[in-house]
Amino acid sequence: MKFIGIDLSGPSNHKDTAAVVCREEHNQLFIEDLQSGLSDQAIFSIITEQAKRNNKIYIGIDAPLSYQDGGGDRETDRGLRNYAKHLGVKPGSIMPPTLTRMIYLTARGVHLAHMIKNSFPNKVEIVEVHPGIALASRLPIEDRPQAVLYKKDEQSRRFVHKWLSEIYFQSVDLVEDSSTHQLDACLAALACWHWFSETKSPAWHMPEQPPHHPFPFSS
Structure with a gap:
């Protein structure tokens, strides 16, 4: 099985x-492929290639x-925002999907997720x-400010890069520490791995709520 993180x-x-x-190896994630500058078709091609080789992705x-429906927060947005406050992290990056600055990202996310799921349902x-x-x-609690700083500060990105390589990832040297997008793709794969793994558990999770919210939300 493979774990794919998409920023x-x-x-x-x-x-x-x-x-x-990524694949799981010795209780870590081993990076097999890392790409940037991706269109929907490029992402779909990556998943298509993996689907040919693996039973489950x-x-x-x-x-x-x-x-x-009607705009504003989903229940998951409110829940994750409260969890962020519990962690002592400013929740400003958790915004309603229909907010003006979010709506185009939401449109792409909804389209891509359904395209992938409909093409490879099993x-x-x-x-x-x-x-x-x-x-x-x-x-660790004392390092949590790095979760906000890494988006803008190069030294913080280096810290996160090193921390990921020590605990969760093999071959993390493939990740450009100047790229927040590659780091976020790795963090997306990490959250996905902990969501699925029988030996791990997500830090925060809300199940899917079909038909309006057909995908779970996990971090």
């Missing part, structure tokens, strides 16, 4: 979209995969993830 951006912003393909997508499982909260919930 998604808006539909026209391919350069800030990254994906990583688990995919974590950093983007809203549904929206609240091969893939998809979970919505939040890389920043996945990071904050696993860092």
